[in-house]
Amino acid sequence: MCHSTDSRPPAPPVQGEVASHEQIELTAADGNRFLAYRAEPAEPNGRCVVILPDVRGLHPFYRDLAVRFAEAGFPTIAIDYFGRTADGGERDDDFDFMTHVNQLTPEGIRADVRAATEELSDRGPVFTVGFCMGGSQSWRQAAEGNGLAGGIGFYGALRFIDPPQDGPGAPLLLLRGGADTVSTPEEFEAYEATLDRVGTEHETHVYEGAPHSFFDRSYGEWAEACQDAWKRILSFTERHAQPR
Template sequence: MCHRTESRPPAPPIRGEVAADGPLTLTSSVEFLAHHAVPAAPNGRKIVLLPDVRGVHAFYRDLTRRFAEAGFETVAVDYYGRTAGLGDRDDAFDWESHLPQVRPDDVAEDVAAARDFLGGGPVFTVGFCFGAGQSWRLSAADLGLAGVIGFYGLPKLVEDVVDDLAAPMLLLLAGEDVATSRAEFDAFTGSLDAAGVPYEQHVYAGAPHSFFDRSYAEWGEACDDAWRRILAFTQPSRVDSRA
């Protein structure tokens, strides 16, 4: 498991107002749970959030608001509409029995529904842990994404599509990740280099898995830096130069 129920995401460096946010039901081949946040001053860029293994729980509902504070209209998508319906993803939710049934093609289909809901403008995915691996994997999907971002992700979710990766990637890695070793990350970036995949990475030395949490005061600088890197990666000038 990644972020706890009491975890809360750190604030972006510049905080605007949130015009609206709340739960949402989207439809792909099934109805699935989502959470939507709208900035009062949109920057024209959109985010689809891919949660950790627990789905759209409190951390990610809050994170949609954080991205909206930074100017991004944002939708967090849940993985479990096909097997668990639209129920709450609280501590009682048995994600362990549902996770093995999540297929990458289904994630891509649900992300496409979120992209369509968000409408025009560059769309990026941002994922965490399991969701980071799924986010990076979407670089190979034909979804027209402007870029894919992942925190402390799982390279094993991407290995079979490395030769098809195309959308630019941002890898934000924990130096002391208990879920993935540094050797695994090095092997992953080596395979990206061999395939000529466009990516940027930063390793936060000593940081633990799930460091992007405002309750970890000692990782405040890492959180601030991660925000700066996301904002830089999604800048229109950077997107245009990579097109």
């Protein structure tokens, strides 16, 4: 798992006011009802974010991260993956997440991401931002198009997805820790070669020596990497703020 219960996301370079934030329920096209957390900026920047968490779903870290993105001007929804198999309880350290992860399907994740995307789509182009399992799912959703303007992933676990079969889909931003062992450099080399083959625009940045889950303000030694990652997200979303 990626973050402890007391982990908290780093702040964006410029922090604005947050108009509201609250837990909500969304309904996917297949009728699945699932938890989500929505945060609204006081001054929207014209771009939106759907957060795809790690294997634990709507963990407290990702509710806080939705607020951080709202501080940066993004109307944001962080989703939970487990509406089809789990109740609406807390996704804390007592939650048996792997029982539910093993029941996830690509179709279910796609439907839930689409529901969150459509909830935000009248506010501006929508980008996914994911972590670990959610990082690779973010790349997958955007590479397939799905009405997204782009997909951003931190230390994505490539074992959770199949490589794209066609393209180009939407642009991708891959943010990796150099000391992360969840996916190997060889796996990333093969994945990026596939992206090249199908014509998916992508950019990668590796933070040398950084571990899995470095995007955490409790990791003081990686504060500079966290700020650089924020700047890359802001630049990427500004450059690609057109839905595909």
